[in-house]
Amino acid sequence: MANIYSVAKAARVSVATVSAVVNKSAYVSPQLRSRVEAAIEKLGYQPNLMARSLAVRKSHMLGMIVPDIANPFWPEVVRGAEDKAHELGYTLLLSNGDDAPAKEELYLRLFLAKRVDGIILTKAPGRPMKPEIAQALEKAHIPLTLLLRVQKGLSGDSVLLDDKEGAFEAVTHLLRLGYRRIGVIAGSNAVSTSRRRLEGYRQAHKEWGVAVDPALVGVGNFRIDSGYAAGRDLLKKRPEAIFISNYLMAVGFMQALRQYQLRCPQDIAIVTCDDHPWLDSFTPRLTTVNFPKYQVGAEAARVLVDRLTTRDRPIETVQLKSSLTIRESCGYSLRALAV
């Protein structure tokens, strides 16, 4: 493939001149410029970005670790991040950490070796980041922006959701409809997101002066199986309503419901997290806490690139707002009169 020397030769100029016209980094006389441009055209010259990165010591690549792109929560987030990254001139390197610290470390090391300029990380729960890795990141001046989850020991910019407020609204909605025995299926306690949603659940109860029955608090891991398992347990305790911390666990919960031949919302009301376009079309139509997924990803890329391009800026924490989308699964239509 053509390189800068071949176009320089073809245009009868030096490589510096070619570089100048390619990067518009210096004035080049019209004659030379057009000769260079003609040569570029003729040879189909594409600057080698790897070589350029090596020279300028900037890869213009961003690493991103999400738990699992196959979990329907993430695609939109990734799409947002990718769109914004490209818009700003960066390429995204995507990895699935599976919430496993070992995998996360593997990918972090890969990012380090690839000399990405920055990293968007949704931290795996459990083991905190290895000091060696944290130091290497530090030494290489590779900034981290935390996505959704925070963890003590990890500092940096972050873009978060209003998990607590979202859960609070959701559970308040249920309380307002008259439900009192409200269960919850939370995610792992090791994840800040889960903890904050659980706090929201508790806070709502407190404000309404309703005691939380500990037997109605279930814990899962954000995957379908765990929603099913937690659902089987919880349903024995006869809750009137339930708040579920993400979509996949809600799917699992529905399986349990089906098995017990219970109907929603007649036998039990449901409010879940994460909205999806298709929820409108199937029954029961879920009432959900709707997080701005695309925007989360876009903001993460934006914040990270800001950090990269303007130095000495204070740490930035953006918190995006959720909104409650009310459909039938919360029993709204049945209970409306009770409001």
Add this chain to the structure above:
Amino acid sequence: MANIYSVAKAARVSVATVSAVVNKSAYVSPQLRSRVEAAIEKLGYQPNLMARSLAVRKSHMLGMIVPDIANPFWPEVVRGAEDKAHELGYTLLLSNGDDAPAKEELYLRLFLAKRVDGIILTKAPGRPMKPEIAQALEKAHIPLTLLLRVQKGLSGDSVLLDDKEGAFEAVTHLLRLGYRRIGVIAGSNAVSTSRRRLEGYRQAHKEWGVAVDPALVGVGNFRIDSGYAAGRDLLKKRPEAIFISNYLMAVGFMQALRQYQLRCPQDIAIVTCDDHPWLDSFTPRLTTVNFPKYQVGAEAARVLVDRLTTRDRPIETVQLKSSLTIRESCGYSLRALAV
């Protein structure tokens, strides 16, 4: 960050020796080896993969263009491709082409500039690939593996689905249940996948000696809106059943159904393409043509890397098999006696 010179100095050896131990590319005496290893450890040395790529003229990166990661069909495919790529020592560069030729060209050029070793492409419909780009790919020896869709003028390895057979099975299932006025919502005719699914639909009718009513053939673009629009039109023609070419259009169709206050499967039976774990949990439970999405992605990466590592191999075309997952939306339970 430490480079090969600093570890060479720290270990009092030459860079060649360091390189040899890092890559195990030559015998190094135990003494020197351990000195080098100690230095690497101490300095936290990570070889710079960009520099290495420049030197060996291999980036170990694969470009991948999918229409839209936010369309729930793709995440699993991408996950499969990513897992396999990593397993084989490659990194995936993901881009969303939005089925827009202009975007596709943009990303193809980016891949070219980044010197990816190979490209997995789900071709956008419409305009064929620009000759200049095709030639550049050719000249740079960057192989293409086609994902799901073929297009005349584009050659190379490919991994495809048995679209026609899948659709044939689906529609045959409906015919077997006794439906005769069976509609279809196909994807764009410019996409080979759509055409083949439509062929399957026609073939099934032919084999059963049932004439296809042209008024029952709708066309969309794989997105929700188009499913809704096509649904509104089609429902006026009073089909007894319908076959829909992908999940998102099925979601749109359900909206139309809801608007007309029609029930599935009592008023109309539905079979769609693309299965998802959550389809089990919501009503109507869709009968679907289940494509092995993860495997599609994994195979694409595998085929591409095979092409990269063993030369002079014949073009490979892998075709993966679908299977019909029967639930209630096809009216199976209502019609079972009729079989």
Add this chain to the structure above:
DNA sequence: TTGTAGGCGTTATCAA
């Protein structure tokens, strides 16, 4: 305004 030359971090080819 244009060109020369050194550096970015590796690998690979030869000598020694």
Add this chain to the structure above:
DNA sequence: TTGATAACGCCTACAA
């Protein structure tokens, strides 16, 4: 067995 040294393709002072 080890070590110089020339690529790899580009950028960027610094000179002219």
